[in-house]
Amino acid sequence: MLRETVRWLGSSVVLLFVVTGLTFVLVSLAPGDAAKSILSGQSTGYTQEQYEQTRRLLGLDQPLPVQYWHWLENLVHGSLGTDLFNGQPVTEALSGRIVPSLSIILGTVLVSGVLGVWLGITGARRAGWTGRLVDVVSLAGLAMPNFWLALVLVELLAVRIVAFPASGYVSPQTSPAAWLACITLPIVTLSAGAVAVVAKQTRDSMADVLSGEFVTMLRARGLSTVSIVYKHALRNAAVPVVTVLGLLLVNLLSGTVLIESVFAVPGLGQQAVAAGSGHNLPMIEGIAFCFTIVVVAANLLVDLSYRLLNPKARTP
Known part of the structure; x- marks a missing residue:
């Protein structure tokens, strides 16, 4: 019974890593990003400099593995990150x-x-x-x-x-x-x-x-x-x-x-x-x-x- 419980927990952790990691990869492959979505909502357009600055503020300029590692660190501390559009904690938004x-x-x-x-x-x-x-x-x-x-x-x-x-x-x-x-x-x-x-x-x-x-x-x-x-x-x-x-x-x-x-x-x-x-x-x-x-x-x-x-x- 103990062996099967440990096996189940191990497979669950692996599934969590696979799903969340694959989600990061698939989102990165999709055209566009959150910085463009945020700036596109402005009535006046935006420059390339504003776009790069917004990406830095959101942490999107970091390599994908680094972004995923930061997300895992937040998860260990009981946080799912922050909404990029309104700054609300994701756990609060999803609750x-x-x-x-x-x-x-x-x-x-x-x-x-x-x-x-x-x-x-x-x-x-x-x-x-x-x-x-x-x-x-x-x-x-x-x-x-x-x-x-x-x-x-x-x-x-x-x-x-x-x-x-x-x-x-x-x-x-x-x-x-x-x-x-x-x-x-x-x-x-x-x-x-x-x-x-x-x-x-x-x-x-x-x-x-x-x-x-x-x-x-x-x-x-x-x-x-x-x-x-x-x-x-x-x-x-x-x-x-x-x-x-x-x-x-x-x-x-x-x-x-x-x-x-x-x-x-x-x-x-x-x-x-x-x-x-x-x-x-x-x-x-x-x-x-x-x-x-x-x-x-x-x-x-x-x-x-x-x-x-x-x-x-x-x-x-």
Whole structure:
């Protein structure tokens, strides 16, 4: 157990270095920089001397490895740097944006897991047209573009019926009901394709488990169908489903970027778009760091779920 924990910590640290280092390289390869973005906002133009001076003030004239080393030094001291445009600490700027993004991501995983598993179990238990219906729903959910579905939901449920707000965000501390209303449409949008994937994986896995010999023996012992399905078969079929949910959580980090822009949710995705357009390297690095932490946490949860569902995974 100790060896595996050390291995997990080592791989997490390596992943952090790879992601943040690669982010530095990719931002440096993009045309333009933060100095040009800042000076371009001035009404009067700028000279080459002003441009070079701004680069020195921002530390952009230093070699890329030196900039990355300074960022790592700040990270060790609990800082993610300073916003190049307004001088605000990155940790302070991102602290208010983590909750909106995590609300949408975790809400989507929860809805997709519950509905997807239920549809998958229903399709596995009732072969025939029910199983084919699950496949049709899966294909339909995967085929619908998120941005198109978001616009349709806004038109139907925010403009015509006015059941949910079309944009904006309210924190759960201010009003739990308003917070739930604000994240409903983004979660429904992202869950359409996610439910389809989870349902398809659950149905295939459950169908394979239900055809096993131990299920036949349980039926011969007189156990009820509900007990067989939810107490015995689902546990054996849950490992690939947990894998899909873990991958879904990671994929939602990029999926929320577009959805947050459509619904004007002030989350990490919307901040990433703004930071990328302005070449705001400390902000981009801070967001990449937060996303990496989420990926590490998702991998840890998936690994712990494997150990709970499969006792063989606990043995060295």
